[in-house]
Amino acid sequence: MIPVKDGENIERALKRFKRKFDRTGTMRQLRARKQYTKPSVKRRAEVQKAQYIQSLRDAENL
Incomplete structure (x- = not known):
């Protein structure tokens, strides 16, 4: 509820x-x-997302 x-x-x-x-x-x-x-598909998607986020963090640290 939004007042x-x-x-x-x-x-x-x-x-709002x-x-x-x-x-x-x-x-x-x-x-x-x-x-x-x-x-198995859920797990694969989670792993791919984790890899993507890790690659972003690695690129940020360079």
Whole structure:
């Protein structure tokens, strides 16, 4: 629930709501639950993400 302040523009309150809703990750969770992903595929994606982040950190340290 987003409290709307006195004199606050409704568009601004809506933008705050959308931002708060995005941070909860509800839509991401719903989309992930729509289709089944095998544990091996999840693991492979996690490893690839970790490799990517590590390569960014290595490039930053050069």
